[in-house]
Amino acid sequence: MRFLHECPWERLESLREKTPDIPFQMLLRGANAVGYTNYPDNVVHKFCKQAHASGIDIFRVFDSLNYVDNLKLGVDAAGSAGGFVEGAMSYTGNVADPTKGKYNLEYYMKLADEFVDMGVHSLAIKDMAGLLTPAAAKMLVGALREQHPNTPIHVHTHDTPGTGIASMIAAAEAGADVVDVAIDAMSGMTSQPSMGALVSMLAGTDADTGIDKSLVGGLNTYWENVRNVYLPFESGQLSGSSDVYEHEIPGGQYTNLLFQSRQLGLTDKWPEIKRKYAEANMVLGDIPKVTPSSKVVGDLAQFMVAQNLNQQQVEDQAESLAFPESVVQFLRGEIGIPPGGFPEPLRSKVLQSRGIEAVDGRPGATLPDYNFEEAEKLLKEKFGAKFIDDKDVLSHALYPNVFTEWKEFESIYGEVSKLPTDLFLSPMKENDEVEFELNPGTRVITKLISITPPRDDGQRTVTFEINGERWLMPVTDISVASDANVRRKASGPNEVGSPMPGVIVNLKVKEGDTVTEGEPLATLSAMKMETVIPASASGVVKHVAVNIGDKVDGDDLLVEIE
Template sequence: MGKVGLTELVLRDAHQSLLATRMRTEDMLPIAEKLDQVGYWALEMWGGATFDVPIRYLNEDPWERLRQLREAMPNSKLMMLERAMNIVAYRNFPDDIVRKFIYYAKKNGIDVFRIFDAVNDLRNMKVPMEAVKEVGGHVQASVCYTISPIHTVEYYVETMLQLEKMGADSICIKDMAGMISPPRAYNIIKGYIEAGGKLPVDLHAHFTSGMTGMAYMRAVEAGAAVLDTDISPLSGGTAHPPTESVVAALKGTEWDTEYDINLLMEIREYFRKVFLKYRHLIRLEALKVDPSIVVHQIPGGMMSNLVAQLEQQGAIDKLDAVLQEVPRVREELGYPPLVTPTSQVVGVQAVMNVLFGRYKMIPQETKDYVKGMYGRPPGEIKPEIYEKVLGPDWKDQIIDCRPADLLEPEWDRRKKELEEMGLLRKEEDVLTYAIYPQVGLKFLKGEAVPEFTSDQLPLPYDHPATRAFVKSFFPEYKEVYLEIEPPEARKVAPAIPTEFEVEVDGELYEVKVNPKGGFMVASGAPAGEEERPKEVEGGLKSPMQGTILKIKVKEGEGVSEGDVVATIEAMKMEQEIATERAGTVKKIFVKEGDVISAGDVIMQIL
């Protein structure tokens, strides 16, 4: 027993949960000194999506963020979330890339490496855990929490004991959906300790179900040493319990954190202002408690993805059917925890099953998962599912080794490629490029463009009533206008109304909006681009909206029924398009990189 420590998540998982991971380094550094004074068990500030998003959307170098925060918080243990052999991405990487990443993460300032594998395949955690120990880091080995007939209290206790034997320094129970109940939290932690477990246990749970505060209390009663929290402006909902509330709840008990509540209130006030800067990213649903998750078991992030995917395909009316299909697919795929990347595999397959018929369309990622390329599925996959996904020769496609054992080393090749392009400025750039080849290359070339924040977006103007209305919702309202192209580039003035009648407290006001800058309104296809036909004899149509990744045939080439002629990216997954007839490719209507709609004719085969 004894006092409980907290891992503060405001610099990583909190804004990943509520603000789409968009918080900038410039908003972290001013408060770093105060965060460093609290005495947290650890400060999570790197890993997860905070590697991808900065180079993709913020034009920031994640390595530079790490170095700056390390310098600004010399007294705190800095933590990162590391996805085992996926590192900070969505595919397996070879051992040499994993080891290099761990080495440079430690060199630049990470102390604690929270390592997890999406399917709890401990083979995937072995190399990153060894690499952390070799560089003198702290291994916090995680077990992903979910609910299924397989995932019993005994399952978790045994997995935690195995992680201890593998050399972990502490254990994390990672509940990404916020489903852990107070009794389960107590029984798992108590069971681990009574079975001889000696490592500190950290409970990480999102607030989604509303049970997490109660689960945290039972966890410390069972012997948990650490809890994960967020400073309150970025807490609750799909994020985590508020730091200040947990500190207050434990005050005066044997688990008292002994943190200065007044200092936490100063930090809270700072992040309240930061929250306003990113208010345009807030989804009301993300701030709410959703007890229905204990029934459908779909994490908040996965739910928003399902909605977005159905909207993209013009099928939002199928949401209820998809929600019923998700648990069915999850069972058929061996009950994987619904965490990145397996949540995407299950979710997209459920959407495709509803839209096109069960297992009529199968993304490459589903095939890879079933083959074992993500690791060993937690439960049994029945032979009929194997055959539906992989075909009659499915037994020859299953792997029983660690997936990364099949991968060739990449470091030397990636480094040489970067050198030949003249883009190698530091060794860490090789990792940025290796992990995210396309996005990383664009960033390293200096072609990335940062997104706007709320105070840079255009707002209504030119009438006292309008201005007062806006200020009531946006206290830091600024008269800022978004210019997306020079006026001389505009060929046609946008046909946007500029005069409105606005009712405020029962009074009608005439409001005139004077555009300064503005937006082009595009109509029809760009000049010179041939419109794709919807109907043509022998036309092969796209079954869904997506982006053309690869055209695998040429005009004049002969094809047989069932041949794969194109690959599209839809719902963040690759989908092969096969021809239903034999013949000759007469005309191709698309090129790689084109965005297509459902029903667009890709090519003509006669």
């Protein structure tokens, strides 16, 4: 919905139709389903039921904190939907290193026992950052195989430090039934280890995969070509990063943070961001790091970089710091209870200074059921009855803002899933001509004839030919319109500026409002971190210089207070 402006259910069902005999697997974040928050239990159950009906076979259920109560909801929901349930342990630390603290072999064995007691069909080790060394893989998988001889064991890792192949072979030799790999063109670094390498190294051994390498070459060439289409979206990472054993950033987050730091002109701060990530993790009590807990650590790390804070300063100044919202929510207990409990006195300082009560037990347990019937009625009133079905209502329940933005986009541009990928990603140039199938038997030939120079307000006229018929379309060129509106920098105590580059995602005041010093004015999103911008003085809001969705640079004027 967010990036492709497509219906995820239709995408899944079309894939299922074309691949009827290969199991499909998905990640289920326990009580967080496929989001960053807690959902009512009936939403999680309804999602699993629909996902299974649309084509998902295997539900890999995990929780970002390995919190058993959250895990149990996910296991129950996936199981009752008829899926194959895989209980996944979010792996952190190093079981082979006794100095690494609480994440020892005993910790994971206890978690595995709890999964088996829940009735899962298989066990998974979910190594998000690539921390599973060959020695640790041998020790952990071997112990699991001995204790649960009849339960399939599945191992997932990322190749961030470059040791993935060695670790997966060690896991296989210790008794793992399945390991995750990626086809060569998509493997390595923060992806999974190379499939071709693993197949070759195990050929002729007791663990021979039986995969015919002669059939893999064509697929690999295909994916090399596909990857070239997406080069503008690559993170820029050129090699592995063995320092992951120190900072423990998960693979998916590593590339996101690297890409976003470059976008924001903070490339020179990347080593510091990684160091602060490790510090932030310890501030929060050394927690497993996977969505959404990894976002909490990442938000705090970015905050520490932006504010030039170290671990001790964060703990000492906890009552007065404007922490990212995700950090406050974590300390409140909104995503569950971390292994070993919350960090103290940090938690008490943050909650007491804000007058916030802690969440007791599973965060979603007290949420009322979601009213699907009422939501369906409202959505049909807004978008039209023929454009809303049960799957749409479910998508809205999970991602209300993203769903709304997608439907508003679709109401303007129609269904864009039919567009060829390169055309969707890159604009046409004058005299370009493309042909694609709109519906079975209906082909469209589109040629871009001309684009006029922009007017003062940024409007251009674009001329197309559609199957030989000429069309004229007025289009606002955002880049031209925005260039005319250069923001001035804030100066003085009564002018509130942006602390860093980012996007305005919320405004809490309007012109004429009376505010007191420290009161929230706006929320800024930067590199997946949301920062609340407080008033620098008491008074009346004279001018609000930004709108929601505006991109700002550091020190750009946001609000004037009189």
